[in-house]
Amino acid sequence: MGTLAFDLAHLLAGGMLVLSFLLLYQDRITAVINVFAWQAIALSLSVAWQSIVQEAPHLVATAVIALVVKGFLIPFALHRIVRRLDIHREVEQVIGGGPTMLTGLALVALAILLVQPVREAGGTLTREDLAFALAIILLGLLMMITRRNAVTQIIGFMSIENGLILAASGAKGMPLVVEVSVAFSVLIALIVFGVFVFRIRERFDTVDVSALDRFRGERRER
């Protein structure tokens, strides 16, 4: 395994991480969806490269699923939802862009700190990938909790899933069946989320999830 294998793998995984930061930074919904599509494409490239390096042909299937489902199908569906529902195009943030980015940086540092001492469990390739993947997962979670809009929460969830696939593809010998079932569960999650978004829109004329909290009557009047 030459340095090229390392460099390219790190480049792709690092690219995904950069795209995660871009996701956090965007304040327009269409742009968020587009960046997510790019992240999925980067994921599929990364997995494809892993399949070449590890000589594991079944990873190609993973890459193709990621590309088709998450690179095109899901972004397309989300665009459709946004257009059909005429959702307010600006992302409402709970915490401003600057502090979010700083928090994200701290999370990346934490991820690297955590993974760095792992030595024996696989090659260096796995280790670095694991650090990137953990950072992407944490950033996805951060995105879910700092955004009010239901669509951006869906994107945050999907980006967590991207991080999981990245981590799993680095590990040697992930069976295809796992990947397929994960892909299906993501699709089902998308459907559930889609129905959910439509319902919220029908009822409250907004996809701001805080409307839900008011509806549940569980936000205490202060």
Added chain:
Amino acid sequence: MPLVVALLCIAAFFAVAVLAAALGQRRDPTTTVYAASLAISTVLLLTALAHLIAGGPTLSVRMPFGLPVLGAHFRLDALSAFFLIVIDLGGAVASLYALGYGRHEDAPMRVLPYYPAFLAAMNLVVLADDAFAFLLSWEFMSLSSWAIVISHHREPANVRAAYIYLLMACFGTLSLLLAFGLLAGANGSFAFASIRGAEHTAWASGLAIILVLIGAGSKAGLVPLHVWLPLAHPAAPSHASALLSGVMTKVGVYAFIRIVFDLIGSPSPWFGLVVLAIGGITAFLGVLYALMQHDLKRLLAYHTVENIGIIFIGLGLALAFRANGIYFAAALAFTGALFHVFNHSVFKSLLFFGAGAVLTATHERDMERLGGLIHRMPKTAIAFLIGCMAISALPPLNGFVSEWLTFQAILASPQLPQWGLKLTIPAVGALLALSAALAAACFVKAFGTTFLGRPRTPAAANAVEVDRFSLAAMFILAGLCVFAGILPGIVIDGLAPAVAQLVGGVMPKQSAMAWLTIVPVEQSRSSYNGLIIFVFMVSSGTLTALAIHRFATRATRRSDIWDCGFPLDAPQTQYTPSSFAQPIRRVFGTVVFRVHEVLDMPQPGDTRAGHFGVRVIDPVWRFGYGPLARGIGWLAKHFDRLQFLTIRSYLTLVFCALILLLVVVAAWR
């Protein structure tokens, strides 16, 4: 073979429980259930007795149910055989008693299905040979006994008692669970055989001992975990009270012995000190509580606390001696503890049966409203008197022998190398002596005010003797008290296999001694002969009675009883339980219980009634459980807010928890 018989008997108990639940809808199965329980308990008792006497080998069996990898292990060794005897003797006699007593039950179906299940669970606990089977049967025992405690659920006090019992039982099982988790180690080998074989680090075994003290102690009734006993034991029907107080507390003692002596191996001698100190405090406080009580069954329950303290003093001594390699003294102390386990199960069951008989005859538990029952219930009175003498440790009865053995072990304490132990053990011995004396005072009060004097209420005046089954059960136990007191050597020799298995030494063989004497260490140090004392007491008593009858006048004289110069006919002028307890209450109660006597005396010339009241503050509730309950309530009130957060706040909570844990992992490494 004996193990298979025992397991079959346990299965039969469960079958009886299921049958009782199924049949109970159509007809009253009281007699069937108690007769079946009596038969099964007797079979189990004889099996275990035969196994222990014959010195049978340790048997074990693995059943194909339970945890998938583990299965369910059961094992019969000398210790389990001894505890099987204790449990099934209690079970058999209680069933015999209940054949008569159970007929007075208002709602028999609230007790009947749980009674055999409770017996089965107690038997299973002492046979279990892996942590899973042990905890499962332990919890089953707690739940079935809880169902019996709450059988008279119309009274709010019983519901409260059952609630407190359930809390303590859950808490105790949690502690035991944690203890087993610690002992099983990272590999999770929960079979007792592998726990026994494993090496335990000092801190793990120390922590496990503390947890077992909490877990088994809450079942046995160590101070300050005793609070549920005096509430729950009287709440149950009397035959079940006898089982709860006389037998189930012993299962708690068994758990302690099994885990600390058998599984952990050899802890530091300082744990002996901890156990000793807790035992001493338990014995002393238990008897003080009992003195303040005027409810007959609650008084007996508090005495259980005292006797558990005495047993734990013996166990603590055995731990300390064994850790220092002084095996003869360890064997002496351990024999004393096991002997007391047996004795207490016998006389406490007897006393609860007596209290149940009084309750049946008068529907009263308050001693202030009893009196003069010796004329109405002479047989019950005799059996109850023997139980009172035995629990007060009067020779020649059995209670004396076990407490005397414990004292002999205390006298061996100067041989210990640790100065802390050398100085503490005599202090604990003083506590033990004090509680024995106070127990005697307490039972003079219990017997005197219940059975002697004149009846204080019409209910007591109209009492009639109870049925034959109840009397038979009481007299069997009274006979055992006398038997084990006069021939203690047989019991000590019977205990020898269990003692040898756990402390590595045995007492000298007692049946070889001349004239049925028992000699704990050697002839020159000390010996006791129950038979000689018995013969002496009988002969001197007879001679004195003869002499009095011979030389005294036979003329009958009538005069007023205790009239204090004021010939009033009302039975209220008699000495009452409170007046009996007053001197001791004034000496000890003001310090321990902050007793205040409130006197409301009308002015001269005023015609209203005067009042005299006693206010007692239980320090355990005041400074222990009260603040604890308030703290939990406060926390619950403030954490209640968590239930009303938004979805995003929940996600944030999850996120923060994740980050916190990751930071801990990163920083810890």
